[in-house]
Amino acid sequence: MINPYLASLLLLTIAMLQTSALPRFSPWGIVPDLMLLVVVSWSLLRGARAGIPWALGGGLMLDLLSGGPFGAATISLALSSVIMGREEFNLFRDSLWLPLFASSLATAIYGGLYLVILRVSGRPVQWGPSLLQVVIPCMVLNALVMYPTFWAMRWLHRRTLSVG
Amino acid sequence: MSVLRNRSLTLVSLLVAALLAGMVLHPTGYLRPVEDAVFTMLAPLQYSFQWISARFAGWAQTLRDLRTLQARVQNLEETVDRLMIENVRLREAEIERANLREQLQFKLANPTYESLGAEVIGHDPSNLLHYLIIDRGTNDGLAVGMPVVTARGLVGRITSVYPQSARVMLLTDPASSVNALIQSSRATGVVQGQGRRGLTMRFVEQSEQVEVGDIVLTSGLGGNFPKRLVIGQVTAVKRNDVEMFLEVEVQSAVHFDRIEMVQVIQSFTPIDYAP
Numbered sequence: 001m002i003n004p005y006l007a008s009l010l011l012l013t014i015a016m017l018q019t020s021a022l023p024r025f026s027p028w029g030i031v032p033d034l035m036l037l038v039v040v041s042w043s044l045l046r047g048a049r050a051g052i053p054w055a056l057g058g059g060l061m062l063d064l065l066s067g068g069p070f071g072a073a074t075i076s077l078a079l080s081s082v083i084m085g086r087e088e089f090n091l092f093r094d095s096l097w098l099p100l101f102a103s104s105l106a107t108a109i110y111g112g113l114y115l116v117i118l119r120v121s122g123r124p125v126q127w128g129p130s131l132l133q134v135v136i137p138c139m140v141l142n143a144l145v146m147y148p149t150f151w152a153m154r155w156l157h158r159r160t161l162s163v164g
Numbered sequence: 165m166s167v168l169r170n171r172s173l174t175l176v177s178l179l180v181a182a183l184l185a186g187m188v189l190h191p192t193g194y195l196r197p198v199e200d201a202v203f204t205m206l207a208p209l210q211y212s213f214q215w216i217s218a219r220f221a222g223w224a225q226t227l228r229d230l231r232t233l234q235a236r237v238q239n240l241e242e243t244v245d246r247l248m249i250e251n252v253r254l255r256e257a258e259i260e261r262a263n264l265r266e267q268l269q270f271k272l273a274n275p276t277y278e279s280l281g282a283e284v285i286g287h288d289p290s291n292l293l294h295y296l297i298i299d300r301g302t303n304d305g306l307a308v309g310m311p312v313v314t315a316r317g318l319v320g321r322i323t324s325v326y327p328q329s330a331r332v333m334l335l336t337d338p339a340s341s342v343n344a345l346i347q348s349s350r351a352t353g354v355v356q357g358q359g360r361r362g363l364t365m366r367f368v369e370q371s372e373q374v375e376v377g378d379i380v381l382t383s384g385l386g387g388n389f390p391k392r393l394v395i396g397q398v399t400a401v402k403r404n405d406v407e408m409f410l411e412v413e414v415q416s417a418v419h420f421d422r423i424e425m426v427q428v429i430q431s432f433t434p435i436d437y438a439p
Contacts, residue, residue, distance in 0.1 A: 068288070
């Protein structure tokens with residue numbers, strides 16, 4: 001099991017990177033959903049039960065920093081973690097295509113649910129432009145960033161698994 | 165033993181004789197043919213030895229120079245590193261100077277506004293929302309609803325404020341709406357954020373004259389923003405006979421992706437602002 005203080009520090013660092021550092025290097029005006037990729041990677045490696053605390057912790061940090069409805073990021077991350085942590089995905093854990101497929105699916109789930117929450121909370125939502133100009137480009141960008149993220153999380157998974 | 169002794173004695177005697185002969189004959193010039201023959205035979209050998217020794221001397225000098233060169237290269241590398249850092253620092257200073265000059269221009273152009281400069285320290289983590297986080301808060305006198313601008317134009321307004329930071333909703337956020345007017349025709353409408361698509365001005369009557377290139381300003385209606393702040397420029401006008409209003413696409417004057425510093429207008433109190 002990973003040290004909870006280390007996990008908290010890691011999630012905080014990822015939140016800071018996503019809000020303050022990555023926007024300076026954003027291609028097409030879009031920032032990779034680094035927190036989503038980390039949560040999805042952890043869920044793929046250790047299952048939903050281990051991924052949910054990461055989704056909740058990371059989501060709460062993002063919600064605190066976001067101007068959207070509080071809980072939108074948390075709920076969206078949690079659902080993504082539950083789906084990606086299913087045992088069916090575990091069968092393909094060593095497949096080279098799994099990170100690509102997982103990031104695309106998770107981005108679609110995360111973006112779609114986020115839009116639903118925005119709409120339910122009373123904010124105006126433009127479904128077509130949001131999906132075409134934000135969610136789909138995010139899927140592409142997240143797929144590119146997913147591989148290094150997944151490998152880094154896999155290293156952490158193996159290190160903490162051996163320590164126990 | 166005696167044979168060897170005799171031989172060495174003979175050799176020494178011959179050499180002594182040659183010495184004496186040379187000492188006698190050399191000043192007279194009679195030894196010259198012998199000298200010529202000796203030098204002719206030895207010259208190639210001398211040349212070979214000289215060539216080899218020159219090479220060795222060169223290598224030795226190179227080894228001696230190597231240490232000096234290493235020190236010199238290290239010095240030059242340190243100088244390059246120092247100059248590179250200084251260059252980066254100077255470029256950052258130049259960018260900061262340009263930003264500050266922009267802010268000063270805004271202050272000079274709008275002397276009636278009391279404004280406070282702030283630096284952008286973060287963006288919204290979601291790509292679906294358009295917010296900035298600035299490094300000023302209630303400790304600096306900021307409050308919810310205060311307009312945020314740059315020298316180029318309107319950026320948005322403060323929606324949340326904390327002791328040392330504040331969150332700014334950008335004009336491009338889908339939840340943003342600003343009462344506006346066309347500078348030339350004075351036609352009024354509402355500029356709404358369209359996310360990554362930019363801005364759209366709605367509720368402009370069909371009878372109004374709106375042309376591409378017209379400047380869009382805040383109208384001050386509703387009391388949420390001061391008057392006459394630049395929003396942007398008209399890029400397209402969509403007329404539809406079955407609709408009551410025009411749809412006007414507006415290009416913002418501000419490059420939202422590149423904002424680093426902003427001005428918060430403190431001397432304006434919005435009316436009944438509810439985020």
